[in-house]
Amino acid sequence: MSDYNSKVVPFVPLPKTFYLRDDILDILKDSIGKIILHKENNIITAGRIVEAEAYIGKFDKASHAYRFGKTKRTDAMFREGGIAYIFNVHKYNQFCFVTNEEEVANAILVRAIEPIVGIEVMMSRRGFPKNIVNLGNGPGILCQSLNITKVLYGIDLTSYQSELILCDDGFEVRDDMIVKTKRIGIDYAEEYRNVNWRYYLKDNKFVSRK
DNA sequence: TTCAGGATGCGC
């Protein structure tokens, strides 16, 4: 893995059009291998998405948008794609990016990252875990590493100005490198509990569960 | 493997 810290960061924000394509499973597939970049002042941390799940607002019984409708908590899901939807489960935050047009309420939950930039900072935020996989192998864990909190609720992910950006660094993911399984922790979702809307990068050690 | 932590906010 090359060291991006000393170079001009080659990360390009994903354009709005990335989020607005019709088929959310295409967006899910293409999100594997992309970069989440967080910057506060001069501190930059970033990681590669290696695991993510799709949630379809209108009918998917696992989706917050379906379960709760449009509320204060879920409001960001109903906005136009390209922004962050951040929520709390127990004492941990989780990060989604919203996709598709206004009112569609689709989102991709990021479940694991491979740390790329600012590993020392992430270690510090996580309390110096023994194993580096513990910087990225879960939705709550990656939010701690990247310092993603509800302060960033609704933030634009497509702008260089933003504190949180989804980027492309040219990393290529072939279809045969992606494993598709059922989603984690949504056994209440009836007929949607077993759909294969969880994608992860094959053989990547940061994936939360195999 | 289990279990409690303890934030959030929906829904009664």
Add this chain to the structure above:
DNA sequence: CGCATCCTGAAA
């Protein structure tokens, strides 16, 4: 105001 949760770390 009760309670379930798109989870995690520690204990056994």
